[in-house]
Amino acid sequence: MTTQDRLVESTQDLLWERGYTGTSPRAIQQRAGVGQGSMYHHFEGKPGLAAAALRRSAEQLRAVAEADLAAPGTAYERVAGYLLRERDVLRGCRIGRMAQDPEVVADARLRAPVEETFEWLRGRIAEVIAEGRERGELRPGADPGDLAAAVVAVVQGGYVLARAADGTEPFERAVRGALALLAAQRTD
Amino acid sequence: MTTQDRLVESTQDLLWERGYTGTSPRAIQQRAGVGQGSMYHHFEGKPGLAAAALRRSAEQLRAVAEADLAAPGTAYERVAGYLLRERDVLRGCRIGRMAQDPEVVADARLRAPVEETFEWLRGRIAEVIAEGRERGELRPGADPGDLAAAVVAVVQGGYVLARAADGTEPFERAVRGALALLAAQRTD
DNA sequence: GTCTATATTCGGATAGAC
DNA sequence: GTCTATCCGAATATAGAC
Numbered sequence: 001m002t003t004q005d006r007l008v009e010s011t012q013d014l015l016w017e018r019g020y021t022g023t024s025p026r027a028i029q030q031r032a033g034v035g036q037g038s039m040y041h042h043f044e045g046k047p048g049l050a051a052a053a054l055r056r057s058a059e060q061l062r063a064v065a066e067a068d069l070a071a072p073g074t075a076y077e078r079v080a081g082y083l084l085r086e087r088d089v090l091r092g093c094r095i096g097r098m099a100q101d102p103e104v105v106a107d108a109r110l111r112a113p114v115e116e117t118f119e120w121l122r123g124r125i126a127e128v129i130a131e132g133r134e135r136g137e138l139r140p141g142a143d144p145g146d147l148a149a150a151v152v153a154v155v156q157g158g159y160v161l162a163r164a165a166d167g168t169e170p171f172e173r174a175v176r177g178a179l180a181l182l183a184a185q186r187t188d
Numbered sequence: 189m190t191t192q193d194r195l196v197e198s199t200q201d202l203l204w205e206r207g208y209t210g211t212s213p214r215a216i217q218q219r220a221g222v223g224q225g226s227m228y229h230h231f232e233g234k235p236g237l238a239a240a241a242l243r244r245s246a247e248q249l250r251a252v253a254e255a256d257l258a259a260p261g262t263a264y265e266r267v268a269g270y271l272l273r274e275r276d277v278l279r280g281c282r283i284g285r286m287a288q289d290p291e292v293v294a295d296a297r298l299r300a301p302v303e304e305t306f307e308w309l310r311g312r313i314a315e316v317i318a319e320g321r322e323r324g325e326l327r328p329g330a331d332p333g334d335l336a337a338a339v340v341a342v343v344q345g346g347y348v349l350a351r352a353a354d355g356t357e358p359f360e361r362a363v364r365g366a367l368a369l370l371a372a373q374r375t376d
Numbered sequence: 377g378t379c380t381a382t383a384t385t386c387g388g389a390t391a392g393a394c
Numbered sequence: 395g396t397c398t399a400t401c402c403g404a405a406t407a408t409a410g411a412c
């Protein structure tokens with residue numbers, strides 16, 4: 001693995017664990033086993049490195065989500081697959097976590113991958129729901145975009161509740177609740 | 189207002205804006221218009237002051253939520269009142285934000301008010317839903333605790349989506365989606 | 377490309393005068 | 395109770411040798 005790659009991966013991990021404000025260049029260099037000079041040679045300081053790390057995390061998240069959403073099955077089953085995917089609940093979402101940090105939100109290069117990821121995810125889930133409607137699997141009713149936003153919010157909010165409780169139960173409850181409500185939308 | 193109160197209020201604001209890791213004693217003192225000595229005289233450093241601020245924010249949040257949930261009306265209307273309350277969406281939740289900070293989660297005195305607030309909120313909403321069931325307003329089905337967790341998660345996740353988008357729309361969508369799903373649980 | 381020095385400011389806190 | 399002085403290490407970065 002190249003020095004750049006080691007720096008990017010270490011940054012991904014640290015941003016996940018400690019957030020942007022809580023992650024220092026020092027800590028990144030140590031985790032990557034790289035000196036200060038190397039980091040500043042390859043990247044434009046902490047923001048540049050973080051931007052690269054976030055772009056990479058965003059790509060990876062997208063690929064994982066697409067695998068669930070493009071799976072065979074009914075719309076309900078595909079959304080359920082997304083909601084029930086195995087997650088490291090107490091670690092939370094690498095991308096969603098960034099939205100809480102004002103330094104990230106204030107920097108266009110850092111916020112862009114976060115914004116794009118959620119925009120894509122909501123759009124993709126809305127598509128799945130709209131398809132389910134067209135196929136007659138789901139009742140017509142609420143805007144698919146609204147339902148998709150609710151689904152994504154349940155996951156992101158579930159992480160918040162789980163960390164607050166220092167346990168996974170609230171996350172699992174929220175997902176079960178959301179699935180029960182979605183299940184009631186299926187045609188008989 | 190006493191010096192203590194000014195310190196606590198300034199800390200509440202800064203924790204909301206910048207999070208725990210991003211809030212320095214210096215910044216607190218300046219916002220409160222108080223010297224270093226005063227702060228360390230009245231509180232046990234940053235953690236002690238933050239604990240006091242979080243307890244106060246938790247009380248306030250609880251009071252506001254209770255007002256909506258104890259309002260007259262059907263269970264659906266009361267939950268809708270909670271979901272549709274006016275919020276400063278882009279600022280997010282003072283309590284939920286803390287759950288993302290590893291320094292908060294690691295310190296029992298800081299995590300306690302966060303945990304208790306969400307536990308209370310989920311329980312209170314579950315009560316409202318259970319009452320609706322008993323009164324025949326809502327169909328029997330999913331566990332009220334699961335539905336309550338989903339409701340709270342939609343709000344917390346909605347904040348995440350809104351900040352990611354730098355706009356309130358995703359929050360409003362998520363709430364509309366959740367309300368549409370809940371509305372379908374009403375008896376005819 | 378990578379390393380070691382060095383610089384500056386901030387974070388978090390203590391000491392002791394008033 | 396409040397203020398100023400002071401301390402030490404960390405955060406973030408630059409300079410320049412190798």
